[in-house]
Amino acid sequence: MRLRAIAALVRAGWRTATSYRVRFTFSLLSIVVTIVPLYFVSRALQPVMAPVIATEGVHYFAFVTLGMFAVGVVGSALSALPDAISRDLNSGFFEAVVSTPTGPGAVALGLSGYSIMRNTLRGAILVMAGTVLGINLAWERLPYALVIVLLIVLAHFGIGLIAGALVIAFRTNVGIPQMVLLASGLLGGVYYPTTVIPSWIERVADVVPLAYGLRALRHTLLDGRGFHLVLNDLGVLFAFAIVLLATGSMAYRASLRYARQAGSLSQY
Amino acid sequence: MSSSTAASSGSPLVSVHALTKRFRVRRSWSDVRRHPFARVQQTSVDRVTFDVRGGEFFGLLGPNGAGKTTLLKVLATFILPDEGEVRIDGYDVVREPELVRARVAPVIANERSLYWRLTAKENLELFAQLWNVPAREIPKRVRDTLEVVGLSDTGRKMVGQFSSGMLQRLLIARALLPEPRVLLLDEPTRSLDPVSAREFRRFLREELATRRNCAVVIATHNADEALGLCTRVGVLNAGRLLAVGTARELAQRAGDDRYVVWTDAPDHPALRNREGTSMLPHSGDLPMNGWTAVTVRAAGGEHASATVLAELIRAGVTVARFERASVTLAELIEAVIRTSPNGEGQ
Numbered sequence: 001m002r003l004r005a006i007a008a009l010v011r012a013g014w015r016t017a018t019s020y021r022v023r024f025t026f027s028l029l030s031i032v033v034t035i036v037p038l039y040f041v042s043r044a045l046q047p048v049m050a051p052v053i054a055t056e057g058v059h060y061f062a063f064v065t066l067g068m069f070a071v072g073v074v075g076s077a078l079s080a081l082p083d084a085i086s087r088d089l090n091s092g093f094f095e096a097v098v099s100t101p102t103g104p105g106a107v108a109l110g111l112s113g114y115s116i117m118r119n120t121l122r123g124a125i126l127v128m129a130g131t132v133l134g135i136n137l138a139w140e141r142l143p144y145a146l147v148i149v150l151l152i153v154l155a156h157f158g159i160g161l162i163a164g165a166l167v168i169a170f171r172t173n174v175g176i177p178q179m180v181l182l183a184s185g186l187l188g189g190v191y192y193p194t195t196v197i198p199s200w201i202e203r204v205a206d207v208v209p210l211a212y213g214l215r216a217l218r219h220t221l222l223d224g225r226g227f228h229l230v231l232n233d234l235g236v237l238f239a240f241a242i243v244l245l246a247t248g249s250m251a252y253r254a255s256l257r258y259a260r261q262a263g264s265l266s267q268y
Numbered sequence: 269m270s271s272s273t274a275a276s277s278g279s280p281l282v283s284v285h286a287l288t289k290r291f292r293v294r295r296s297w298s299d300v301r302r303h304p305f306a307r308v309q310q311t312s313v314d315r316v317t318f319d320v321r322g323g324e325f326f327g328l329l330g331p332n333g334a335g336k337t338t339l340l341k342v343l344a345t346f347i348l349p350d351e352g353e354v355r356i357d358g359y360d361v362v363r364e365p366e367l368v369r370a371r372v373a374p375v376i377a378n379e380r381s382l383y384w385r386l387t388a389k390e391n392l393e394l395f396a397q398l399w400n401v402p403a404r405e406i407p408k409r410v411r412d413t414l415e416v417v418g419l420s421d422t423g424r425k426m427v428g429q430f431s432s433g434m435l436q437r438l439l440i441a442r443a444l445l446p447e448p449r450v451l452l453l454d455e456p457t458r459s460l461d462p463v464s465a466r467e468f469r470r471f472l473r474e475e476l477a478t479r480r481n482c483a484v485v486i487a488t489h490n491a492d493e494a495l496g497l498c499t500r501v502g503v504l505n506a507g508r509l510l511a512v513g514t515a516r517e518l519a520q521r522a523g524d525d526r527y528v529v530w531t532d533a534p535d536h537p538a539l540r541n542r543e544g545t546s547m548l549p550h551s552g553d554l555p556m557n558g559w560t561a562v563t564v565r566a567a568g569g570e571h572a573s574a575t576v577l578a579e580l581i582r583a584g585v586t587v588a589r590f591e592r593a594s595v596t597l598a599e600l601i602e603a604v605i606r607t608s609p610n611g612e613g614q
Contacts, residue, residue, distance in 0.1 A: 008397035012383055012390070019385040019426070092378030096442070099344055100398040101370040260348045263291050263312075266341060 005102040009110025010117065017114065031122050035129040038064065053193055056215060057222030062137075065130040066221065067190035069123035070152060070214045074184050076119035077156035078177035080112035082163040089167070095266040104256055105249070108161060116153060138224035145221045148234065152213035155241040156180070161248025165255035168265070184210040209240040279358065280319035281450050281483035282326070282343065287352035289313040289338055289507075312338045314507035315352070322449075322481040325472070327488055327498035327515070329601055334504040336487035340452045343485060344374040357449050370400075373448035375456055379435040384428035388419050388438050391427060392445055399446035409445060416471065417441040418464075432459040440468070451476060453486045457493065465490075469497050491597040495519065503604040510608040518604060519595040525567040526593035527576065531585055534560040538583035559588050 018024050042061035049060040057063050088094035088111065097107050131137060159180055163173035184190065187197060188210030197205050205211055216233040219225045227234065259265040293308040313335045320326040328336040341347040342354055345365045353360065359367040382391050392410045401409055414420040417437040422430070427438065436459040443451060456472075457465035469492065476482040488494050494501055495515040502512040511518060531539070539562055566576040577590050595603075 002400065004397050004403070005400070008394050012386060012394045015390065016383055016385040090380075092381035093383075095346065095378075096381040096395075097398060099346070099369060099374055100395065100446075101366055101400055102398045103366070257348075260346065263289070263338070263341070263347045266346045 002102055002106040005100075005106045006110040006113060009097075009107075010113040013111075013114025017118065028122070028125065031125050032129050034068075035065070035126055035133065038068070039130075039133045049192070052196055055195070056189075056193055056218040059135070059222075061133070062130065062135040062222055063193075063218065064191060065127055065135060066218055067214060069127050070149075070210060070217060071181070071185055071188070071190045072119050072123045072126075073116070073149060073153060074156050074188075074210055075177075075181050076116045077153045078160050078163065078180055079173075080115035080119075081108055081157070081160040082167045082173040082177060084111040084115065085164045085167045086171075086173075089171070092266070098256070098265065104253060108164065108252060112157070112160065116157070120149065120153070137221050141220045141224055141226070144227055145217055148213055148217045148220060148230075148237070151234070151237045151241050152210065152217075155209040155213070155237060155244050158241065158244025158246075158248035161245070161252045165248070165251035168252075168255040169258045183208055187211065189214045209237060209244070212237040212240070280321050281357050282318075282320035282485060283353075283355040284319070284339075284343075285317050285353045287313055287316045287339070287342065287354055288350050289335075289342060289347060290350050311507050313342070313349075316504075316507075316509045317352075318502055318509060318512055320450075320483040320485060322483055323477045324500065325477060325484045325486060325498045327486050327494045327501035328504060329488065329494055329501050329597065330504035331601065333506075335507040336504055337454060338507075339504070340374065340454055340485065340487055343450070344372060344452055345369055346374075370446070371448060372450040372452060373443040373446055374452040375439050375443045375454065379432065379439065382427050382435070382438060382442075385426055387424055388414060388422050388427060388430075388441070391438065392441060395442050396445055401446060409447075413441045413444050416444065416475065418467075433461060433464055436460055437464075437468075447480065449482060451482050451484045453484065453488075455488055455490070456486065457490060465492070469493065473497060489597065494597055494600075503601055505601075505605045505608075511604045518600055520592075521603060521607065525565045525572075526563050527566055527573055528589075528591050528593050529562045529564055529580065529585070529587055530559045530589035531562060531580075531587055532558055532560070533585055534562050536583070536585045538580055538585050539564070563593055 039061055042059075042064055046060045049063070050058065053060060053063045057066075085094060088097070094111075097111075098104070102110075127135070127137070159176065163176040166173050166176070183204070187194065187201065187205040187208045190210070194202075194205050194211050194215070212233040216230040216237065219230045219233075220227075256265070288311065290309040290311045293310050295306075295308060299306075316335075316339065318326070328339060330336055338347060342349050342361065343356065345361050345368055348362060355361070356368045357371045359371070361368050383394065386394070389410055392413060393406060396406045396409060411420065414422075417440055419434060419437055419441065422434070427435070430438065436456075440456065457468055460468060472484065476484055486493060486498065498515055500512060501515050501518060503510045503518065511521070513521075529539070533539070542564055564576060566572040573590075573592075577587065580587060
């Protein structure tokens with residue numbers, strides 16, 4: 001894996017984004033604006049939600065802010081690569097990049113890296129703004145939380161690799177990022193805990209990686225639990241990350257080979 | 269075979285042997301319904317064989333759809349061949365694509381393949397990293413390359429503000445950055461003005477061929493490139509390589525029996541009654557006051573032309589100049605296609 005190449009592509013994404021100065025500034029300011037209505041809605045819902053979320057923090061505002069953070073990161077990990085490939089196939093940039101000796105893994109990470117980092121940072125700013133409005137975080141558990149966020153990103157990046165492979169081979173992601181994001185939003189415990197999900201759909205929720213990651217994240221950051229107390233969720237999330245990354249990596253390489261065979265790699 | 273072995277032993281840097289590539293033909297829905305399992309394929313490159321050595325310019329000529337771009341894309345590892353063998357500097361494009369990519373640089377024709385919100389320098393720095401140029405060499409390499417293509421004074425100007433000629437030069441700079449052993453160019457001067465195009469060809473000849481000993485494969489429709497720059501050219505038609513030779517050889521084959529006679533008596537019976545004689549189009553515009561250009565045929569090489577000239581002079585025709593008729597690229601390609609039996613390649 002060529003770290004220099006990945007860093008160079010991420011830096012190019014950053015330079016491009018910051019060259020649109022007004023857009024870049026407003027995208028950061030909008031996060032702060034988002035948190036204010038969220039705060040008031042959460043306060044209004046607190047009496048209703050308090051008993052439901054008792055096992056994952058006490059305050060609904062903190063609960064839902066971490067949910068918003070996680071779903072933002074997941075959305076980016078899912079769609080950053082297929083979006084970048086789609087855009088760069090159309091412009092010819094993808095062809096230019098794959099003509100270099102940089103390997104396909106480094107290209108995938110480099111093309112999607114900036115978008116994932118930007119959305120993770122935006123989420124972090126959201127949480128920081130939340131702390132100003134009263135969220136109490138277990139700061140000593142921050143390193144654990146970072147590991148959990150990394151696993152969430154990796155698991156969903158594996159799905160992003162599969163979607164990217166479909167774009168390379170067939171010029172469509174067949175809606176995979178959108179479907180997974182929808183399932184994560186509804187069944188991943190973003191706005192309400194997974195314990196309140198009706199039993200008939202609970203089986204589906206079992207295969208939503210975000211459900212495990214978000215539960216572990218809240219236990220760690222809001223309840224201050226150590227790794228040993230979230231091992232079950234962490235283990236399942238780790239298994240998801242391994243399986244999905246391996247599957248995504250195979251699909252991505254196979255799609256490049258297919259496109260080279262079909263001659264569609266450099267068709268705009 | 270290692271790079272150094274290939275280069276030092278005088279082996280070709282580009283070696284293409286019996287290369288064949290077929291593509292599936294997209295079928296209509298009704299056809300798919302009638303024959304769901306049928307497979308229709310079109311041969312884009314058909315048993316093509318040629319070599320290119322270091323310092324050599326090889327031109328690929330042919331009408332649109334002849335297979336030139338497909339051939340370049342196989343050399344660039346963008347397309348996998350179905351049959352045959354392609355080696356770049358000794359490395360196989362199918363089995364060792366990473367090693368091939370480290371040696372071959374295609375000039376991607378699409379200007380959008382650059383970061384338009386970055387400067388020329390930033391774009392080249394990015395690709396220097398992707399090409400794995402050693403970090404300490406990058407500033408000098410980028411500076412030198414920008415200077416070579418005449419873009420060193422573009423400063424903080426974003427690439428999106430460049431003219432099409434500047435973009436073309438930047439695409440070429442990007443390809444030169446890794447100091448490739450083999451350069452692949454698809455109509456490289458099409459966006460350049462005539463003066464820049466001539467400068468660029470001079471650069472290609474002096475810098476790439478003479479100094480760096482690169483092999484350059486050019487797909488072109490430009491006569492100056494094909495006839496003036498290329499050491500050898502190959503004519504492709506319908507995927508088949510019909511002829512390979514020096515541009516002069518092929519030009520002679522296309523127009524070897526046509527000669528231009530500059531005379532003040534174009535209606536002289538010795539000319540008028542001669543079979544295969546015609547006035548050159550727009551001869552009145554040609555820069556020889558009072559002299560008219562007339563083409564005559566003389567099949568049989570230099571001896572035949574000498575005989576014709578002697579006959580004309582003996583018959584009292586005043587001849588100011590007698591020269592081989594120049595051949596346009598279109599005439600050359602047409603002649604090669606026409607004279608190849610059933611379009612069969614070499």
